[in-house]
Amino acid sequence: MKSKGQSRSSKKEKRHASEIENFAPLENKTIILGVSGGIAAYKACDLASMLRRNGADVHAVLTPNAREFITPLSLSTLTRNPAHCEQYGQTENWRPEHIDLAKKADLILIAPATADIIAKLASGICDDLLSSMVLASQARVMVAPAMNPNMLNHPATQRNLDILENRFRYEIIPPEFGEVACGDVGSGKMAAVESILASVAARLLVHRTLSGKRVLITAGGTREPIDPVRFIGNRSSGKMGIAMADAAAGRGADVMLVSTVEVNRSYPVYVVETAQDMQETVEAEFDGCDALIMTAAVADFRPLRVSSQKIKKTESEDLVLELTKNPDILDLLGRVKRNDQIIIGFAAESEALLSNASQKLKRKNLDMIVANDITVPDIGFGSDDNAVIILGADGARENLPRMPKRAIAEHLCDLLAEKLSEIEKAPVS
Numbered sequence: 001m002k003s004k005g006q007s008r009s010s011k012k013e014k015r016h017a018s019e020i021e022n023f024a025p026l027e028n029k030t031i032i033l034g035v036s037g038g039i040a041a042y043k044a045c046d047l048a049s050m051l052r053r054n055g056a057d058v059h060a061v062l063t064p065n066a067r068e069f070i071t072p073l074s075l076s077t078l079t080r081n082p083a084h085c086e087q088y089g090q091t092e093n094w095r096p097e098h099i100d101l102a103k104k105a106d107l108i109l110i111a112p113a114t115a116d117i118i119a120k121l122a123s124g125i126c127d128d129l130l131s132s133m134v135l136a137s138q139a140r141v142m143v144a145p146a147m148n149p150n151m152l153n154h155p156a157t158q159r160n161l162d163i164l165e166n167r168f169r170y171e172i173i174p175p176e177f178g179e180v181a182c183g184d185v186g187s188g189k190m191a192a193v194e195s196i197l198a199s200v201a202a203r204l205l206v207h208r209t210l211s212g213k214r215v216l217i218t219a220g221g222t223r224e225p226i227d228p229v230r231f232i233g234n235r236s237s238g239k240m241g242i243a244m245a246d247a248a249a250g251r252g253a254d255v256m257l258v259s260t261v262e263v264n265r266s267y268p269v270y271v272v273e274t275a276q277d278m279q280e281t282v283e284a285e286f287d288g289c290d291a292l293i294m295t296a297a298v299a300d301f302r303p304l305r306v307s308s309q310k311i312k313k314t315e316s317e318d319l320v321l322e323l324t325k326n327p328d329i330l331d332l333l334g335r336v337k338r339n340d341q342i343i344i345g346f347a348a349e350s351e352a353l354l355s356n357a358s359q360k361l362k363r364k365n366l367d368m369i370v371a372n373d374i375t376v377p378d379i380g381f382g383s384d385d386n387a388v389i390i391l392g393a394d395g396a397r398e399n400l401p402r403m404p405k406r407a408i409a410e411h412l413c414d415l416l417a418e419k420l421s422e423i424e425k426a427p428v429s
């Protein structure tokens with residue numbers, strides 16, 4: 001016979017069980033759990049189980065050395081999916097296994113990550129299934145190092161970690177301080193599985209931080225026609241703006257890209273040519289937007305008269321073009337910006353970077369300006385990388401060293417999401 005207490009507790013247990021059953025924050029997320037060969041590999045079993053219980057579809061990939069520590073059977077049982085080990089293994093379809101897995105992943109988590117796999121990732125070596133799959137994937141890669149403290153502190157490992165940290169897509173989950181398996185004490189213990197799980201969840205869920213927000217982004221350099229064949233242009237390739245638009249779209253924003261460069265994306269792209277075209281399109285969309293990000297290099301001047309015929313060579317040595325001022329799109333929109341809108345401008349400077357950028361920040365009534373020194377070779381215009389200083393209207397200042405434009409864009413999305421959430425929380429006046 002059940003006592004009263006027993007029946008109460010079994011009800012509670014049932015409710016608890018159903019809450020646990022329905023708790024699946026990582027539902028619809030495919031995570032590749034890469035396991036490399038260190039003693040912390042045994043913790044990958046807990047991790048696999050936790051990720052699965054949080055709703056993720058987990059596929060384990062073991063390096064040959066990882067198999068010295070745990071078996072594929074443990075991981076396939078815990079993930080409820082086959083565990084993968086063979087670089088040249090057979091899949092159900094025609095695609096090689098590393099490509100198949102690479103395409104599946106929303107996130108690749110390598111835990112534990114030994115000095116060896118970190119070195120391979122940093123240098124692009126792909127001599128096993130895990131390293132090949134990472135190279136073939138476009139997914140974010142989170143790396144949880146675990147090794148002897150001397151191995152971690154070795155300049156080679158530190159350099160490799162630096163390379164990964166500064167590479168778009170990669171994130172290091174720092175190891176902890178403590179006693180490691182060999183008895184040495186120091187930094188090198190793999191982060192606790194709970195904290196790895198929290199980092200994974202934060203990374204996968206943070207991507208929706210701009211969900212429901214309309215973000216208008218400009219990209220590329222305007223072209224101001226002189227005649228039917230010539231124009232005044234600049235060196236902007238549109239890469240920064242496109243990276244910005246991709247990053248915002250990845251976080252769930254309703255993105256509109258106004259670009260001088262044609263690009264095929266799932267979000268709307270309005271292709272424009274001149275500053276006036278860009279002004280017209282941006283002005284038409286601005287009112288309905290939560291944020292405007294102007295990465296475009298807009299020509300400040302255009303030819304006063306556009307010749308309808310190709311201008312011919314003349315006897316004279318000189319050709320004088322008369323220019324007239326273009327509208328300053330940001331300046332105009334900064335004046336009509338509502339309190340619930342955020343405007344981020346970019347400043348391309350060849351001298352007095354900070355003072356020129358901060359003047360533009362104030363004059364154009366921006367919330368943030370991203371200043372880049374365009375005299376530094378190999379970054380800025382046309383390059384995949386940039387190094388910038390972000391200035392905020394609130395006095396904030398942040399230096400981002402050279403990194404891929406997409407990584408800069410991801411960081412700006414973090415800042416934008418924070419600003420928009422502050423606006424949402426602010427009392428309505």
Ligand code: PMT
Nearest residue numbers: 236237238239240294297298328329330345346347348382
């Ligand atoms: O396109 P990429 O090759 O990736 O290169 C990226 C970049 C170097 C173009 C980018 O990082 C950058 O610096 N963009 C801003 C270039 C620029 O025009 O800066 P500016 O200091 O002249 O203008 C300041 C701000 O006012 C910019 O946000 C600009 O879009 C805006 N502006 C400028 C002139 C104008 N008539 N109207 C504007 O709205």
